[in-house]
Amino acid sequence: MSDLRRILILALRLALLLLLCSGIVLTDAGVTEFDFGTLTLTSLKLLGDAHWSNGSVRLTRDLAVPYSGAGRVLYSEPVRFLCEGSRSPASFSTFFSFSVTNLNPSSIGAGLAFLISPDAESVGGAGGSLGLQGDSASTPRFVAVEFDTLMDVEFKDINGNHVGLDLNNLVSAEVSDLGSIDVDLKSGNIVNTWIVFHGSTGDLTVHISYSNMKPKSPILSTNVDLSLYLNDFMYVGFSGSTQGSTEIHSIEWWSFRSSFDSAPSPPPPVSNTTNLTNLSANQSPAPSLGPSGSEEKINGKSSCHNQLCKKGPGAIAGVVTASAFFLAIFAGVFIWIYSKKMKRVNKSSDTLASDIIRMPREFTYRELKSATKCFNSNRIIGHGAFGTVYKGILPDNGDIIAVKRCSHDSQGKTEFLSELSIIASLRHRNLLSLQGWCHEKGEILLVYDLMPNGSLDKALFESRIPLPWHHRKKILVGVASALAYLHQECENQVIHRDVKSSNIMLDEGFNARLGDFGLARQVEHDRSPDATVAAGTMGYLAPEYLLTGRASDKTDVFSFGAVVLEVASGRRPIENDAAVNNNNATCIKASNLVEWVWRLHREGMLLAAADPRLEGEFEEAEMRRVLLVGLACSSPDSDLRPTMRAVVQMLVGESPEPSVPRARPTMSFSTSQLLLSLQDSVSDCNAMVTTLSASSTSSMTSEGQSYFPGDEIV
Missing domain, CATH: 3.30.200.20 (Phosphorylase Kinase; domain 1)
Incomplete structure (x- = not known):
């Protein structure tokens, strides 16, 4: 191995010496790159009505009263957009996620835009100007991709839901209807956008989707010479405005990358490799902009002249030939060493792969x-x-x-x-x-x-706008369908063991996606589950699971019942003791959600459990059906709980609502179950004593045993 190391070092030294003698300079490519994950507050300029709010930037105010205003957020450092000398424009790509919400849905307008501007100190006008252009004729030049929520005849808008390319003018040079791809800017959903411009060809594309996957076809594609609209240095960011409305324009995520193409033809492989290995993870989600050419720093400024072009053709040919020879030697040695290493790695990972x-x-x-x-x-x-x-x-x-x-x-x-x-x-x-x-x-x-809409618990408890009832019902039907599949339709029954709102994710259409199978277990159908140490989150755990440690499909049903009541009531399963007075209900103190709803049902006040934030925007019959399903699933007697397949049928109205007694049932537990549970407990204690005796530390792990932060238990 020492001989191989010496050969490798020698090959590297010879290649480096050859590169130095040939006069090739490998320097910084002058790439500008950043994203929201690494930016600080001082890295952004907030102008006008723009402000921070819960990790996102809002371009307009959070007001329930309609108003007209505008705001901008810009990256605080200027970005070079024209190459010094050649005046060719930079290639750039950007990805951002945004949402347009409205405290008063009947009040609409005006929209937001991705902006490239030389002005970092002022904001344009409100209304249809989108904060891009002021009233004076001396408004600085700009390039923008607008997302307009208001049809403005003055600017020849095609409708109130379109994307357009603005070049020093609010009358878009190119425009496309977002309805053609079923995207509604005013839906409140998170919209993902990819914008890519190739400086060498002038091709600009805009892709838009609710999904995290970049669409195959762009919504807008054009060829434009941006050098006519750009200064040497420009600022990048976003602009938004309202026009007598309560629209809130939020930028949830943003990444940006720009670079200069070294020449119309691809650069040499040496500089190509150097640049590609340093691409950041947060470059805007788009195809590669093409490798950046080698640049030379002169007096602190980037020069876009490729150093190889200063050499004669013979010198270039000699350098390339010699470099290829030594790189071939280096590659051969490296591959041989790497193959030996991989044999050891593959051998060590055989056990993992077999599982x-x-x-x-x-x-x-x-x-x-x-x-x-x-x-x-x-x-x-x-x-x-x-x-x-x-x-x-x-x-x-x-x-x-x-x-x-x-x-x-x-x-x-x-x-x-x-x-x-x-x-x-x-x-x-x-x-x-x-x-x-x-x-x-x-x-x-x-x-x-x-999932662009995050988890169900955040949608219920952290969102400024209450989750609408039709979304809530669709989510419950989706989770119930997933559990029915796990319990009754898989080859082996899957017990999730951790059904809760934070493990239910929401896609772009607020469809539920049940996740986090870290505690899940597979068992054969109709086979009794093995006892384990109970793991999960308080408030979602079935009483028999806490007592015996035996998880089953019925314990998942109980957890789902807690989720149902959580979604319907807007209350967490476990809360500090607090007076609850929903819809003039009798003041009842209860920290456990399931117990609280059972008490309301006993007093004939079941609908008082409905989330007051919904302000009655639901059908009472549907709310009653959902609450009864939640109570049926969370019955203390596991034998009384329905199957998840039956739950799906009840939620969609294919079968009658469950018959739930006014008095909460008592827990049913047979003598044989108790004896079996005690035997398991004794076995667990014996195993624990044995383990502690054999170990010099107090650390112990076993199947099902784990640690969870917060209110989660083992």
């Missing part, structure tokens, strides 16, 4: 590290069972993903294998889709689709 069946794509660690900006803490979007979840953007295709980084201990590996082996074989529209996995460098990573 994985019918797996989706296997990602490399490098891909996921790049996608999450080295697992930057600013990219954390949640904490699941045995792992942290990060937001990522795949650099090769721009897809937005969620990366679950599992715990490094043996328990984390066990849960990783459990989650991977179970969910990889599941196929249902209401289950969170697993894109792939990675097991390298001691890391265990799972890759999922990222």
Whole structure:
């Protein structure tokens, strides 16, 4: 191995010497790149009505009273858009997520725009101007892609739901109807946008979708010479305005990247490799802009002249030939060493691979590290069972993903294998889709689709606008359908064991996706479950599961019942003791949601449990049916709980609403079950004593045992 190392070092030194002698200079490519995950408040300029709010930037005010105003947010540093000397425009790509919500849906207008402007100090007019252009004739030049929510005849708008390219003019040079791709700017849904401009060709494309996947076809595509509308340095950001409305324009995520094409033809492989290996994970989700050419720094400014062009043709040919020869030697040595190393790695991972069946794509660690900006803490979007979840953007295709980084201990590996082996074989529209996995460098990573509307608990308790009733009902039907599939339609029954609102994700259409299978177990149908240490979250756990540790489909049904009551009432399953007085109901103190709803039902006041934030915007018959289903599922007697297939039929109205007694049933527990539970407890105690005697530490792990933050228990 020492001989190989010496050969490798010698080859590298010779290649470096050859490059230095040839006069090739490998310098910084002058790339400008940033994203919301790494920006600080000082990196942005907030102008006019723009302000921070809960991790996003809002371009307009949060007012319930209609008003007219405008705001801008800009990256604080100017970006070079014209190449010094040649005056050719920079290539750039940007990805951003935004939403348009309205406190008063009948009040609409005007919209927002992605903006490139030389002005970083002022804001344009309100209303149809979108904050882009002022009243004076001396308004600085600008380039913008507008998202207009108001049809303005003055600016020749085609409708109140379109995207347009504005070039120094509010009358769009190119425009497309967003209704053609079923995107409604005023829906309140998060809209994802990809804008790509190739400086060498002048091609500009705009892709728009509710989905995290970049559409195959752009909504807007044109060829334009942006050098006619750009200064050497410009600011990038967003502008938005209202026109006698209560629209709120929020930028939820933004990434941007710009660079200069070195020449019409591709640059040499040396500079190509150098630049591509340094691409950031958060470049805007779009195809590659093309490799950036080598640049030379002169007096602190970027020069866009390629250094190789200063050499004669013979010198270039000699350099390329010699470089190729030494690189071939280096590659041969490297491949031989790498193959030897991979044999050892493959041998060590045979055990892991044998546990994985019918797996989706296997990602490399490098891909996921790049996608999450080295697992930057600013990219954390949640904490699941045995792992942290990060937001990522795949650099090769721009897809937005969620990366679950599992715990490094043996328990984390066990849960990783459990989650991977179970969910990889599941196929249902209401289950969170697993894109792939990675097991390298001691890391265990799972890759999922990222849900643009987050988790159900955040939609219920953290959203400024109440989740509408029709969304809530659709979500419950979706989760019930997923559980019916797991319990009764899979080859082996799957017990989720952690059904709760924070594990229910919402896609762009507020369809439910049940996720986090870290605690799930597979059992044969009609087989009694094994006893384990109860794991889950208080408020969702069935009483018999807490007592015996035996999870079954009935314990999942109880958890689902708690979710149903949570969705209908807008209350968390466990709250501090507080007086509750919904819809003039009798003041009842209750920290447990299930108990509280049972008391209201006993007093004939079931509809008083409805979420007051809905302000009565629901059909009473539907609300009553949903609340009764929640009570039936959360019955203390597991034998009285319906199957999930029956629950689906009741929720969609295919079968009558359940007959729920006014008095809450008592828990049914047979003598044989009690004896079996006691035997399991004795066995567990014996095993614990044995383990503690054999170990010099107080650390102990067993199947089903885990630690959860907050109100989760083991």
